[in-house]
Amino acid sequence: MLSLSRGRSPASLPAATVARLPAYVDALAECARGGHVTVSSVNLAASVGVTPAKLRKDLSFLGSFGTRGVGYRVDVLRTTIADVLGCHREWPVVLVGCGHLGTALAHFGGFGERGFRIVGLIDADSAIIGTTITVGGRHLQVRGPEHISQTVHQTGAEMGVIATPASAAQECCDRLVAAGVSGVLNFAAIDLQVPPHIGVRRIDIAAELQILAFHQWHRGSAPGAHAERSA
Amino acid sequence: MLSLSRGRSPASLPAATVARLPAYVDALAECARGGHVTVSSVNLAASVGVTPAKLRKDLSFLGSFGTRGVGYRVDVLRTTIADVLGCHREWPVVLVGCGHLGTALAHFGGFGERGFRIVGLIDADSAIIGTTITVGGRHLQVRGPEHISQTVHQTGAEMGVIATPASAAQECCDRLVAAGVSGVLNFAAIDLQVPPHIGVRRIDIAAELQILAFHQWHRGSAPGAHAERSA
């Protein structure tokens, strides 16, 4: 693979850097749409909301892709980062929990754009089981939690998204993991226990609002305690 | 306020600590539901997914609330942290974007439990404007973006949630800020530009999946590059 030949081992990237790579890919896609062939660290950083130095440091972990005095080639950089993130392959995903949030996620276009394909729908509510949701042009039928294992095996899914109530989340997670899933995105308000080598990330929507509320509540005396933003 | 009399100025809390406080409140609520009167840092930390030392350090920024040899009183600790976060008051919130995600957020119970009350619904789609969504027992009518200012003023909202497509997010954000909102939770895939002293937090759902995919993609050679989890 030519585009990676100059790159360093991607496994050794700092976690903070990895967390910013998706935003870089997005911004580069936007650049490409705007017809730009090259982009400087200052411009790219501005559209991501990050300092130029941080951006350059992040990219330096992947290798040397820029041209001094010019900037980065948009297409090269985008392909390189997308490669590192695994965007070139398809990621089948099982979605557990088809209430309001789960349904919203099923219809969410952002997954498909980045290689994630929802291939299975699970819910415990008998009123929902058996119904069909159209996701990305495919008609998927919602199945009960007892079919998690079967669904994972049939679809080859390696990742699961949990959008159930907190009370059901751990059990569903256990089933996903037992079936071989090794990455879980958790929207439930509970800390999931998983074996080592299983990746978990949690999105706690209400907590984010509370953090925002805290800063507002104490603003006036707060020094620099605001949310991260570019300098 | 007696419960804060022993506390340090909350404005000087480290950002990382603030980000964990909501999880502590949740875990303490769960403790209370379980009938526990006291809880040790080890137990509480385990249910949050954090190390005991980190938990104790976090709490030490708020003051001294534990009893050596015993632990923390669940009710005292919960009240104290909730106070610091501003949970004792109601936070009216305007929700901009009533597509799948916005609707899911409108129905999301987690907001109400923590003092956030959705008091206004905005969308640009003429097919949605005028329709009614029932949120927390109240019937709210969806209004067009040109009514953002009016809605904010009528409801006294200080916070906004943006769940629009990326293309509309900045404009809606500008309207919210112009109307006096000073905290924005952004689900759109774009970095919002705001004046200083306005708080913004972004939730990028697809990015979270990509981060998870990265670790999976490179697992085997990755050393300790997994998502944060307790020790």
Place this chain on the structure above:
DNA sequence: CTTTGTGAACTAGTTCACAGCC
């Protein structure tokens, strides 16, 4: 004994500032 609270040591992340290259 058990468990908190916290300085000190350590680790991760960010910013600076400039050499090197175009």
Place this chain on the structure above:
DNA sequence: GGCTGTGAACTAGTTCACAAAG
């Protein structure tokens, strides 16, 4: 001139380990 790439300095965050308290 402009811009990248990167060591060095700095800042924030975490963990350690133990004295103090019940």
